[in-house]
Amino acid sequence: MISVEKALKTILTDAKLLGVEKINIINAQRRVIADNIYANRNIPSADNSAMDGYALRWADTKGATKKNPVWLEIIEEIPAGKIPQKKILTEEASRIMTGAIIPKGADAVIRQEDTIRNGKKVAVLKPVDKKKDIRLAGEDVRKGELVIPKSSILSPAQIGMLASLGREYISAYKKPRVAIMTTGNELVDISINPPPGKVVNSNVYSLASLVIDCGGVPLVLGISKDNKSALRKKFAAALKADVIISSGGVSVGDYDFVKDIMAEMGNSMSFWQVAMRPGKPLAFGDIKGVPLFGLPGNPVSTMVSFEQFVRPYLLKIQGHKNIFRPSLKAASAQALKKDAGIKQFLRAIIKKENGKYIVKTTGDQGSGILKSMVAANALIVLHEKETRISKGGIVTVQLLDDSLFTANSFLGGI
Numbered sequence: 001m002i003s004v005e006k007a008l009k010t011i012l013t014d015a016k017l018l019g020v021e022k023i024n025i026i027n028a029q030r031r032v033i034a035d036n037i038y039a040n041r042n043i044p045s046a047d048n049s050a051m052d053g054y055a056l057r058w059a060d061t062k063g064a065t066k067k068n069p070v071w072l073e074i075i076e077e078i079p080a081g082k083i084p085q086k087k088i089l090t091e092e093a094s095r096i097m098t099g100a101i102i103p104k105g106a107d108a109v110i111r112q113e114d115t116i117r118n119g120k121k122v123a124v125l126k127p128v129d130k131k132k133d134i135r136l137a138g139e140d141v142r143k144g145e146l147v148i149p150k151s152s153i154l155s156p157a158q159i160g161m162l163a164s165l166g167r168e169y170i171s172a173y174k175k176p177r178v179a180i181m182t183t184g185n186e187l188v189d190i191s192i193n194p195p196p197g198k199v200v201n202s203n204v205y206s207l208a209s210l211v212i213d214c215g216g217v218p219l220v221l222g223i224s225k226d227n228k229s230a231l232r233k234k235f236a237a238a239l240k241a242d243v244i245i246s247s248g249g250v251s252v253g254d255y256d257f258v259k260d261i262m263a264e265m266g267n268s269m270s271f272w273q274v275a276m277r278p279g280k281p282l283a284f285g286d287i288k289g290v291p292l293f294g295l296p297g298n299p300v301s302t303m304v305s306f307e308q309f310v311r312p313y314l315l316k317i318q319g320h321k322n323i324f325r326p327s328l329k330a331a332s333a334q335a336l337k338k339d340a341g342i343k344q345f346l347r348a349i350i351k352k353e354n355g356k357y358i359v360k361t362t363g364d365q366g367s368g369i370l371k372s373m374v375a376a377n378a379l380i381v382l383h384e385k386e387t388r389i390s391k392g393g394i395v396t397v398q399l400l401d402d403s404l405f406t407a408n409s410f411l412g413g414i
Ligand code: AMP
Pocket: 182, 183, 184, 186, 187, 199, 200, 201, 202, 203, 204, 247, 248, 249, 250, 251, 253, 296, 297, 298, 299
């Protein structure tokens, strides 16, 4: 048996970047950008007004009060988008709207609320400081500045920034196409009410969702029977993918042929008994050079193995830097027991109570019990050496749900 760490290290050593492609930024949310983005222009491009009001010379407003306003002559109307034509001289002002370019000669804007208009004249009711309510050219972004560093996971704000710089297309790391193949003579399609001894092929749905969650594109290959020629055919169909995932057929049963086919059709088959529960059997290698993860078939084992091995791999080949789920320490709501020498992942709910994280298992931990995975937002990770955790003892918890970062009960915590 090998440790989870050793298996992960081998897998990640094999994880090579997929390469880059040009994409339209409208499709760039959560994509990993492959270039540094420097500003090719100033934003804003010119000094402009932050308010609806009047552009003027600040020195003219000295001493202005409601009782003793300063009267200025209005020489021009400047809506947003118009180039001002007239220079402001002393005791003059131009009507200006938010975003419009500041006319020559003006060095401040007075807000409309602090004025009274009377035909071609405006009464200024209070003094303004120099540069008041002027947005300076380049105050948001300076030409030449690094605005988005390479390897960022693009957010809506960054995509807005790219747009304001006129970058309609960018280079992003490619999304992996992930072939998903499920094996088992007992499997039936979702549309079938399974007769005794048969089970619905649910893994293809959970695996496809996990692939999408990691930024990949699932290619569903369907069910393969547990015989070598069926497996060969399905694997041959998977060769158009960047990565292949299979579920089932990697244990030591008489019909577990996935590893035989990997040995036959690939170059680098590794089959491990990984010291973990659930998910002990794991095959990793390739089919004609396309990397293949042979995951165990039990619905929870397949998901936990994906979480530990496939997720970091898929994130790494897309250029992500943070490839692991966040972990934190929490107090166990119950006493826990396990065998020494294996790493155990328990499906659990973590909550914040009175400022402290408390974690509790979600019920039966059998590797076929999907319900306890359904209820879980985290996995308790019991390390190899740990055998007993007392109630209230501190355990490591791997978070499965990003939304925890924003959920009320977690605010300020992580
Ligand atoms: P295996 O790893 O092939 O020995 O499969 C172990 C058990 O997992 C099987 O007996 C099935 O009950 C279940 N199983 C395997 N493949 C799937 C699948 N695609 N969807 C749902 N359950 C599965």
